[in-house]
Amino acid sequence: MRQWLAFRTAGICLALGLALMAVAAQAQGARVTVNGQPITDQQINDRANLLRLEGQGSSNSARIQLATDSLIDDAIKLAEASRLGISVSDGQVDSAFSDIATNMRSSVSNLNGILTQNGVNPDSLRDRLEAAIAWQQVVSQVLRQRIQLSELDLEMQAAEQVTPALGFDYILKEVLFVIPQGSGISASRRTAEANQYRGRYTGCDAAVDLAIQFTDAAVRDLGRRHATQLPDAIANELAGLTVGQISSPRVVENGVSMLAICEKAEAQDLTFLTEELRQEAGTDALQAEAEAYLERLRANAAIIRR
8 A cells, every 4th residue: 555655656746747847848948928928039039030121120139129029019919819709810810921922022932931031930920910910800899989080070170171172073084004014115105105195185085096096005984083082183283174184194003194084063072081081080099099908908917027
């Protein structure tokens, strides 16, 4: 019996010792813990390298501090998302990662290569994206409904922004002199051709027939547009034109564009300005609420720095 007890006691001690070793191994290299969640030196270094690639931080020590703070915030955000039952799938992270590659006019594999070649672990970017997606859902679920905007104030602000050039309604056609990708054709050359078209332009009814006489020139109906929907420079130019005239050429992403006025009428419409102001005010208010919410979470978190 005593022998059995001795074996049992030894087994318990061995199991306890192995458990303690496992905990020590897990904590090894942990610079910070957030609510018991370790943030390792490796994670901090990976995030600092990502910040370096993005041009953030004036020195390596500054980047280490920025990396540590951002990883703490990420841990807090993910913990709050988990508390609310919010989870982020691998597919969502992959999609966000792919969007970054697309915005860089690159592929996912090329983006991975760029990161790796610059000493950045791609998982560091993926981890940051996961936290950002989770936090976006937290903010949407918890805070968005708290934002209250005064419609009267928005309309008054919109009215203050109205200038004489923004008091028109148009029916427009766009005439586009396309620059085919990889063609080597310069924007100046297409602008010169657009000006030739403009010099011969007689009105909307003949716009298509005239475009046929030029290479890679297209006409499309834009339909009704209020001046408040247009960039200020274009709205100001169109305000000085009459029906049957066409704007000067402007270089756009895929070629050289001109706008032809088919109809024009005086019309006050605050809808688009009000909506733009609503989005701006809502975004600003939501951002302020989100910052305050995160600050409260920080204050209540158990953050231990080693």
